[in-house]
Amino acid sequence: MASAQPAHVPLPPLEGSARMWGTVALSAATFMNVLDSSIANVSLPAISGDLGVSTTQGTWVITSFAVANAIAVPLTGFLTQRFGQVRLFVASILLFVITSWLCGLAPNMTSLIAFRALQGFVAGPMIPLSQTLLLSSYPRAKAGMAMALWSMTTLVAPVMGPLLGGWITDNVSWPWIFYINIPVGILAALITLAIYRDRESDTRRVPIDIIGLSLLVLWVGSLQLMLDKGKELDWFHSGQIVLLAVLAGVGFLFFLAWELTEKHPVVDLSLFKRRNFWTGAVATAVAYGLFFGNVVLLPLWLQQFMGYTATQAGMAMAPVGLLAIVLSPVVGLTVGKVDARRYATFSFLVFALVLWMRSRFNTQADFMTIMIPTLVQGVAMAFFFIPLVTITLSGLTPDRIPAASGLSNFLRITGGAMGTSITTTLWENRATLHHAHLVESVTQGSHAATSALSGLGSAGLDSGQALAQVNQLVTQQSFMLATSDIFYASAVLFLFLIPLVWLSRPQRGGGASDAAAGAH
Incomplete structure (x- = not known):
């Protein structure tokens, strides 16, 4: 009506x-x-x-x-x-x-x-x-x-x-x-x-675009199920995962072809013609995927290999909100006067710094050492969402803002899901690789290995128990090295995202202002 x-x-x-x-x-x-x-x-x-x-x-x-x-x-x-x-x-x-x-x-x-x-x-x-x-x-x-x-x-x-x-x-x-x-x-x-x-x-x-909606359900559902079940089913060694990947890929191609020619598409893909929209939305999705993957990884590592309880791991993660809450209003008040691309760049640089600091962790890291990068990460988060939303929605007319916001949030959610799956899979694969390399050094000719085994033997453990203890230490160390690899790679990827942000065009008066003008 x-x-x-x-x-x-x-x-x-x-x-x-x-x-x-x-x-x-x-x-x-x-x-x-x-x-x-x-x-x-x-x-x-x-x-x-x-x-x-x-x-x-x-x-x-x-x-x-x-x-x-x-x-x-x-x-x-x-x-x-x-x-x-x-x-x-x-x-x-x-x-x-x-x-x-x-x-x-x-x-x-x-x-x-x-x-x-x-x-x-x-x-x-x-x-x-x-x-x-x-x-x-x-x-x-x-x-x-x-x-x-x-x-x-x-x-x-x-x-x-x-x-x-x-x-x-x-x-x-x-x-x-x-x-x-x-x-x-x-x-x-x-x-x-x-x-x-x-x-x-x-x-x-x-009119309701039934075909577009059906294709959307098919490819998004297949993609999400593939990401969620991939690690459990050993990825592409499983026929089920291969089928889901084919359904997602083919469904996506048919979806694109249909939506780009449909008069009343269920998803407005023409938004991608706007440079600010696609640069802002893609940068947000990739950065959120990196951020969310590491948010999942840190408590997993703390609970499985550092002896933390769920509550203690939560406490190590909790300070991330402190500086974000303090600084977000400052960013909000000044984003109209400062080029949003500068703020987004600063956010990515701080994220890279935080992840580099985490890549320096070792199995002796205490609670304070683990918490300091989490506290600093709050700075990156304060400068993350606001400038990128500002870039993404800038210059849009009022009738297009809900569609643009919906599509960019869809990309962010999908980025988070992909980030989680890719991070946890790579983590386990890297740990397996490091475990194989470390085990090679546990030989009879290794002074460190023989002294460790003799020390455990003098503590009352038989040879089987001593080897199990050494294997446990090797596993802990291999996952520590894998964790460092993921943190370091994520830091580098945040730096690679900076040029993408600078492909967008600055808006006179700030993109958020334009978005707001369009929204009311």
Whole structure:
């Protein structure tokens, strides 16, 4: 149903308490959404045990959410045209609340996976539209501050997820990791409706691109399943992974051909004609993939080979949000006056420094040594999201911002999934290689090996136990070397991303301002 209001009439920014409460509601919905992508990770053993399945089967609780979410995010632009920004956002929150409640009530793993997939799908429009509505709430000069407030929720939530999920699972019960969404979601929906109901965007009836949607489901679903199951099934040695790769590749090519010729495409691929969009979106996706892969790797290494508990590993990761929260408002206030490419470059340089510092770790590293780079990483994160979103959305007209935000967030989510799979696979492969090299030196002619074995023998261990002990030390050392390799390679890749950012064109007055102008 078309709106009576003429197209593209700019709405005035919100003022005073309305703007404050609008920001709180939008940020709370985003926080809830991002938190749910990681909160179940540490609860998997408890969920699997309660529902009588293996932990491997339990990983589908995470996979199903990720696959459905990745499919739904790029549909945001199309759905916004049909239903309007505000209606779609509020509906997305309320459906998320209902599916969260159903996840908590799930009597078996099959129903939990189905409800998680549904939860991921209905959550799709939430993050892109929270960006769009937030930018429309602030005057052009304060667009950077709006993005700073938004980005804080996306920075803190992935760190809070495992900490909160672990605490709830240990002290209450795992269904409550889903039930906590209910009060937060209801409040966010009510406040959003109260403040934004008179600020609905224009709608128009566009035909549903069934073929485009089907191809999107096929290739994205196949790609996500391939990434999630690859390590478990030994990648391309498995016929199942090869089939998924072929489906993803062929489906993607058919999807491109169809969407580029369709009159009403389900995903607006013409955005890639804009240099600022593709440079910003690709840089964000690759950088987020590197960042997320290392976010997964560090606690894995700490828990498996450094003797840390889940809580201690969480504490080592937690300081990442401190400087990010302090510096994000500064970046937000100044991004309109400073070339966003300079801020993004600074972010990548600090990320490279942090990862280089981590590549210097050894098995004797204490808690403080491990925590210092995490603290410094907060600086990189503060200068990461805001300038890159600024570049990506700069110069777009209001009707294209939801589609652009949806597509760039889809690339970011996919980048995160690929980063996790590639990082963990390379980590294990490098560890196997280092283990083989280290074992070659454990021979009868090696003075270090014989003295270590004789020392263990004098401690009361027989030859078998002594060799097992030495093998354990070799395994720990091989994974330490593999961890250093990944950190070092990631640091180098962050440096290679800097020229990509400089391919974008600077916008007069700052891209965030332009994005904001388009959004309201």
